[in-house]
Amino acid sequence: MHCGRAVVPAATALAIGWLAAELTDSVSGRQSAAVTVGPLVLMCVLLAADEVLTALAGAMEQYIAGRVDARARRHVRRLALAPQEMAHLEDSQFADDAARVSEDSGGVPRSPGMAAVGQLRLVFRVAAAFGAAAVVAWMFSWALALVLLTTSLTMRALLRRWWIHLATVRDEREGLRRRAEYWTEVASAGSAGKEVRLFGLHGWVVRRRTHEFLSWVEVIWSERRGVLRRQWWIAGLAGIGACSALLLPALAAVRGTLPAGDVMPVLVAAWGVFAIGPMGQEAFDIEYGLGAVRALDRLTAAHGRSAVPIAAEGDVKAKANDAVPAEIRAEGLVFRYPRAEEAVVSGLDLIVSPGEVLALVGENGVGKTTLIKVIAGLHLPTAGRLLVDGSPVEGPDLALWRRRVATVFQDFNQYPLSAADNVALAAPEYRDDLQGVRTAARRAGAASFIERLPHGYETVLTSGRTGGTDLSGGQWQRIAIARAIFAVEHGRDVLILDEPTAHLDVEAEARFYRQIIAEVSGATVLLISHRLSTVRNADRIVLLEDGRIAEQGSHHELMIRDRGYARLFRLQAARFSGKGGQTDVTTESVEAGR
Numbered sequence: 376m377h378c379g380r381a382v383v384p385a386a387t388a389l390a391i392g393w394l395a396a397e398l399t400d401s402v403s404g405r406q407s408a409a410v411t412v413g414p415l416v417l418m419c420v421l422l423a424a425d426e427v428l429t430a431l432a433g434a435m436e437q438y439i440a441g442r443v444d445a446r447a448r449r450h451v452r453r454l455a456l457a458p459q460e461m462a463h464l465e466d467s468q469f470a471d472d473a474a475r476v477s478e479d480s481g482g483v484p485r486s487p488g489m490a491a492v493g494q495l496r497l498v499f500r501v502a503a504a505f506g507a508a509a510v511v512a513w514m515f516s517w518a519l520a521l522v523l524l525t526t527s528l529t530m531r532a533l534l535r536r537w538w539i540h541l542a543t544v545r546d547e548r549e550g551l552r553r554r555a556e557y558w559t560e561v562a563s564a565g566s567a568g569k570e571v572r573l574f575g576l577h578g579w580v581v582r583r584r585t586h587e588f589l590s591w592v593e594v595i596w597s598e599r600r601g602v603l604r605r606q607w608w609i610a611g612l613a614g615i616g617a618c619s620a621l622l623l624p625a626l627a628a629v630r631g632t633l634p635a636g637d638v639m640p641v642l643v644a645a646w647g648v649f650a651i652g653p654m655g656q657e658a659f660d661i662e663y664g665l666g667a668v669r670a671l672d673r674l675t676a677a678h679g680r681s682a683v684p685i686a687a688e689g690d691v692k693a694k695a696n697d698a699v700p701a702e703i704r705a706e707g708l709v710f711r712y713p714r715a716e717e718a719v720v721s722g723l724d725l726i727v728s729p730g731e732v733l734a735l736v737g738e739n740g741v742g743k744t745t746l747i748k749v750i751a752g753l754h755l756p757t758a759g760r761l762l763v764d765g766s767p768v769e770g771p772d773l774a775l776w777r778r779r780v781a782t783v784f785q786d787f788n789q790y791p792l793s794a795a796d797n798v799a800l801a802a803p804e805y806r807d808d809l810q811g812v813r814t815a816a817r818r819a820g821a822a823s824f825i826e827r828l829p830h831g832y833e834t835v836l837t838s839g840r841t842g843g844t845d846l847s848g849g850q851w852q853r854i855a856i857a858r859a860i861f862a863v864e865h866g867r868d869v870l871i872l873d874e875p876t877a878h879l880d881v882e883a884e885a886r887f888y889r890q891i892i893a894e895v896s897g898a899t900v901l902l903i904s905h906r907l908s909t910v911r912n913a914d915r916i917v918l919l920e921d922g923r924i925a926e927q928g929s930h931h932e933l934m935i936r937d938r939g940y941a942r943l944f945r946l947q948a949a950r951f952s953g954k955g956g957q958t959d960v961t962t963e964s965v966e967a968g969r
């Protein structure tokens with residue numbers, strides 16, 4: 376298609392030349408007017424072909440751009456899902472680059488696909504210009520052809536340089552664009568809607584969005600004004616080109632060195648050469664799209680190698696069904712978030728015996744969640760080692776290890792799927808085990824409300840779908856717990872629970888340990904909770920301070936030791952008993968809080 380279109384300018388010039396010659400002959404009476412039919416038909420064919428080829432080329436470009444962009448997005452998804460670890464998902468550079476690869480920005484399509492088809496269009500545009508220059512050279516003058524090509528290509532090079540600079544400025548401000556976009560979302564929809572309304576934040580959010588938007592675009596606008604101001608260079612060059620193209624053939628015709636009939640085709644061909652001067656949409660597509668390609672390259676360079684293949688299903692099941700739960704050992708474990716100055720976990724040593732129930736407690740922000748993410752293989756240690764059954768967890772083993780872990784995080788997912796799928800998703804290969812789903816739901820205290828849903832276990836859990844329904848915070852938490860239990864029932868041997876009772880009612884919280892933790896058989900349990908009544912029956916309680924273990928032991932041992940844990944426990948118990956912190960070990964009156 377593009378090949379055909381590249382030929383059209385030169386062919387049109389030649390057809391016009393043919394038509395002019397035949398017209399001259401027929402007007403002078405040397406031939407009949409019928410001889411003009413041939414060139415006229417050719418011109419009609421060329422015009423029609425140009426229209427058809429333009430339409431077909433547009434469709435083809437869309438197809439190619441779609442394929443290239445889909446491939447780029449698949450690549451980004453693969454990097455994002457790369458099973459090695461998840462620190463990159465919390466890194467702003469990764470988020471900026473991932474957004475840059477496939478997003479439209481301010482209505483400007485800036486994708487790798489657009490760059491690819493732009494490149495294609497440019498090649499054929501240049502070919503068309505050279506074809507037209509050949510016609511000028513053949514029919515009139517090599518010198519004019521060269522002048523026109525040089526002027527047009529210089530114009531193009533200048534424009535390109537300026538617009539590349541502008542595209543770079545845009546790319547450097549990607550983070551600001553995402554910030555402006557966030558406030559657009561908050562202003563128009565999303566989960567922030569409740570607070571925006573209740574706190575009367577509309578005006579503030581709109582002003583904030585305007586402020587962020589202006590911080591993003593003001594520099595871009597100023598650069599663009601600079602580019603537009605420099606256009607007089609282009610106007611000068613265009614003037615030189617246009618004058619040469621119009622005047623020289625006309626003068627030659629006047630002097631008689633160019634036949635009158637050749638003037639028109641030379642002018643048409645000269646215009647064809649000149650048409651390459653302005654950048655054209657394809658140049659913007661290339662420059663903006665190349666920003667996306669560079670972002671893709673950065674992502675691949677930073678994260679491509681760390682992506683290890685996802686373990687084959689057979690391997691995973693074989694490992695997950697091993698009967699004996701793992702021994703987990705942390706040796707001098709250090710973890711620091713990317714770009715953070717201080718380590719959250721700093722030189723921690725810990726051994727979790729197979730089948731042990733270990734509780735992690737400590738103040739907000741001491742690193743409990745971070746530690747379990749490292750243990751679960753979601754973050755790689757910055758230093759030190761994590762060993763499972765004596766072997767370091769790294770490389771392909773990391774993916775296998777993660778498939779042995781079942782979790783309930785504080786920000787557990789609420790999938791807009793059926794209740795059964797929400798439970799079975801932790802071990803999707805057992806989706807058909809409805810009895811297992813029901814058992815897990817019953818143990819998590821979710822069965823009673825699921826059975827009351829309009830379609831029972833097949834009810835879609837979102838109010839955003841026809842026939843779907845939403846759940847309360849506590850009900851969602853029970854679903855998340857059921858999901859983890861289902862995973863353990865199907866072979867996962869480490870159960871990690873981060874604040875699993877945060878949304879539960881008093882009764883459910885009181886029953887939690889007895890009903891869920893004590894019932895877990897054949898798995899090691901790591902439990903985080905600020906409600907010390909939930910963890911007091913754990914085999915061992917570890918109090919974290921400053922990224923290290925401050926104390927550890929059973930509830931009884933720690934109460935006798937009478938240090939940090941005992942102080943926290945008494946404080947909480949006193950809130951229930953009303954004794955103002957005087958509760959002693961023997962009273963253990965937290966039970967009274969149930």
Ligand SMILES: Nc1ncnc2c1ncn2[C@@H]1O[C@H](COP(=O)(O)OP(=O)(O)OP(=O)(O)O)[C@@H](O)[C@H]1O
Nearest residue numbers: 465712715719737738739740741742743744745746
């Ligand atoms: N993605 C992140 N990037 C940088 N720092 C982080 C990130 N996530 C957490 N942190 C920091 O790590 C520290 C420990 O956070 P973490 O969530 O592990 O604490 P926690 O003990 O689980 O707290 P809480 O009891 O409130 O849940 C905090 O100071 C927090 O600011």
